[in-house]
Every structure is written in C-alpha cells, then in structure tokens.
Amino acid sequence: MSQTIPAIGRWSDLANPTRFVGFANAVVPWLAAITAAVLALGIWMAFAAPEDYQQGITVRIMYIHVPFAWLAMMCYSIMSMSAIGTLVWRHPLADVALKAAAPIGAMFTVLCLITGSIWGKPMWGTWWVWDARLTSVFILFLMYLGLIALTRALDDPGRSARAAAIVTLVGFINIPIIKFSVDWWNTLHQPASVIRLDGPTIHPTMLWPLLICALGFSLLFFTLHLMAIRTEIWRRRVTAMRRISARRADAGVA
Amino acid sequence: MSHELFVAAAYGISALGILGLVAWNLIDQRARKAELADLEARGLRRRSDRADTGNR
Numbered sequence: 001m002s003q004t005i006p007a008i009g010r011w012s013d014l015a016n017p018t019r020f021v022g023f024a025n026a027v028v029p030w031l032a033a034i035t036a037a038v039l040a041l042g043i044w045m046a047f048a049a050p051e052d053y054q055q056g057i058t059v060r061i062m063y064i065h066v067p068f069a070w071l072a073m074m075c076y077s078i079m080s081m082s083a084i085g086t087l088v089w090r091h092p093l094a095d096v097a098l099k100a101a102a103p104i105g106a107m108f109t110v111l112c113l114i115t116g117s118i119w120g121k122p123m124w125g126t127w128w129v130w131d132a133r134l135t136s137v138f139i140l141f142l143m144y145l146g147l148i149a150l151t152r153a154l155d156d157p158g159r160s161a162r163a164a165a166i167v168t169l170v171g172f173i174n175i176p177i178i179k180f181s182v183d184w185w186n187t188l189h190q191p192a193s194v195i196r197l198d199g200p201t202i203h204p205t206m207l208w209p210l211l212i213c214a215l216g217f218s219l220l221f222f223t224l225h226l227m228a229i230r231t232e233i234w235r236r237r238v239t240a241m242r243r244i245s246a247r248r249a250d251a252g253v254a
Numbered sequence: 255m256s257h258e259l260f261v262a263a264a265y266g267i268s269a270l271g272i273l274g275l276v277a278w279n280l281i282d283q284r285a286r287k288a289e290l291a292d293l294e295a296r297g298l299r300r301r302s303d304r305a306d307t308g309n310r
Contacts, residue, residue, distance in 0.1 A: 056257055057257045057258060057261055058257050058260055058261060060261050060265075061260070061261055061264040061265075064264065064265065064268050065264070068268070103275070103278075104275065107271055107272070107274075107275045110271070111267070111268050111271050111272070114264070114267055114268075114271075115264040115267070115268060118260050118263050118264040118267075119260070119264065121260065122257055122260050220272070224275065224276065224279055227279050227280075227283060228279055228282075230283070231279065231282050231283045231286050234283075234286035234287065234289075234290055235286050237290060238286060238289045238290055238293065241290075241293045241298045241299075242293070244298065245293070245296075245298050
C-alpha cells in the first residue's frame with residue numbers, strides 16, 4: 001500500500017500542465033528516436049519477408065494497412081478514456097488529450113482506408129465495397145472529422161470539452177462493431193488473423209514484421225500525441241495571456 | 255498495372271500522409287512557441303508563473 005501512494009502522486013503530478021510539458025520535453029526526443037529506429041526496422045523486415053503464395057507482393061501492403069487499422073481504433077479508445085476523464089474528473093488535460101488525438105486518429109484512419117483500397121483493387125478486383133468492415137471504418141473516419149470540427153468550433157475550450165466528450169463516448173459503440181463486423185456479417189474483408197482466441201493464423205515470417213511495424217506506428221502515435229498535447233497546452237496559455245493583456249489594456253484606457 | 259505499382263502507391267501515400275502530419279505538428283508547435291516567447295518578451299506573465307521554473 002505504501003508503494004502505491006508515490007505512484008499515484010507521480011500520476012497526479014503529470015496532470016499539472018506545467019509538469020506535463022516538462023515531462024514531454026524530456027521524453028519526446030528519445031521517443032522520436034526510438035520510433036524512427038523501430039519503424040525503419042519494421043519496414044525493412046516487411047520488404048525482407050517472403051511473398052504470399054496467393055497475394056504475391058501485395059501482401060507488403062498488409063504491414064502498414066493493419067497497424068493503421070489498429071491505431072485508428074486505439075486512438076479512438078484513448079479519446080474515449082479521455083472523454084471519461086473530462087466528464088467524471090473534469091480534468092482540463094483530459095480534454096486537451098482528446099482534442100490533440102483527433103487529427104492523428106483521422107490520419108491513421110484515412111491511410112487505413114486508402115491502403116486497403118489499393119490492396120483491394122488487385123486482390124478483390126474492386127477499390128471499394130460497402131461491406132460491414134469497410135463501412136464501419138469509414139464511419140469512424142467521419143466521426144474523427146466531426147470531433148475535429150467540434151473541438152475547434154468554440155472559442156472557449158471548456159465549453160466544447162463537454163460536448164466533444166459526450167459525442168466521443170456515444171461514438172465508441174462503433175469500435176466493437178468494427179472489430180467484430182467480420183464475424184457478425186458476411187463481409188468481403190477477411191476475418192481476424194492476429195488477434196483471435198485461438199492465436200494468430202499468420203506464419204511467423206510474416207507475423208514478426210507486422211508486429212514490429214505495429215510497435216513502430218504505436219510509438220509514432222505516442223510521440224505525436226505527446227507533442228500535440230504540449231502544443232495545445234501552449235495554445236491555451238497564449239489565449240489566456242492575451243485575455244489578461246486585453247483586460248489590462250481595457251483597465252488602462254478606463 | 256503490375257502489383258509493384260500498387261505496393262509503391264500504398265507506401266508512397268502513407269509516407270506522404272505521415273510526413274505531412276509530423277510537419278504540421280512541428281509547424282504548429284513552432285508557431286505557438288514563438289507566440290509565447292513574444293508575449294513573455296512584452297512582459298506578460300501568467301498568474302501561475304510564480305510556481306513555474308523553467309519548464310515552459
């Protein structure tokens with residue numbers, strides 16, 4: 001018990017924006033360097049891996065498409081946890097984290113859709129079908145766009161925080177729908193082959209590059225998210241300082 | 255079209271998208287830093303600045 005108290009203390013320290021900026025300043029350069037190294041290794045492994053007996057060379061698209069899809073869902077899950085932080089603890093950093101994550105999640109989602117489409121043309125014979133998996137991921141992309149607009153719609157971030165948190169939580173229903181869409185409905189998209197109860201069905205020569213790529217893109221997400229949170233803290237400081245300055249100027253004139 | 259082209263397109267577009275995202279983050283970060291430095295140069299401080307030490 002005595003060991004948990006300092007740990008909780010450190011976590012609540014990070015909830016202080018100034019301490020968070022200090023933490024991000026210390027961590028971001030290292031995280032960026034590790035991200036670059038792991039991504040370089042992952043992409044190299046992806047091109048060194050054997051071609052698939054059915055898909056041929058196009059299997060290489062899988063090494064980026066699948067991590068993009070995982071991250072699109074992970075980013076939304078992190079935003080949903082942040083939304084709970086906003087609604088339950090009313091912590092301003094939770095809202096900052098939600099707002100900062102939305103554009104990153106949108107980019108991963110659109111890249112997932114584009115790379116999937118580019119793979120679909122030679123393998124399925126079509127760029128796009130409205131099956132349950134593709135449609136639910138497209139809806140996720142639209143939700144990201146809506147949340148980007150909502151978190152930037154009002155001048156006062158405190159007012160948009162609550163609305164954005166509620167919309168994010170309502171939209172979380174889409175995440176299990178995306179994950180299980182391939183089991184619940186008859187989709188052109190293939191069912192899960194990595195995260196499944198009976199273990200992965202991919203051969204290790206292809207599974208390892210995929211996992212390293214996924215780790216690299218996850219590290220990229222955390223690096224960008226930390227940077228974006230720090231930038232958003234600065235943006236809010238600038239707004240607050242300008243407000244104080246304007247108030248002082250008004251008082252001076254009066 | 256050969257399949258190499260599809261792979262190149264997928265990796266090319268992804269690289270563009272991710273580099274764009276990184277660049278946008280860096281540009282946004284630099285602009286906010288400059289604004290803060292400008293405000294501080296004009297002698298503006300936040301109410302909580304007394305507690306701050308260096309970690310801007």
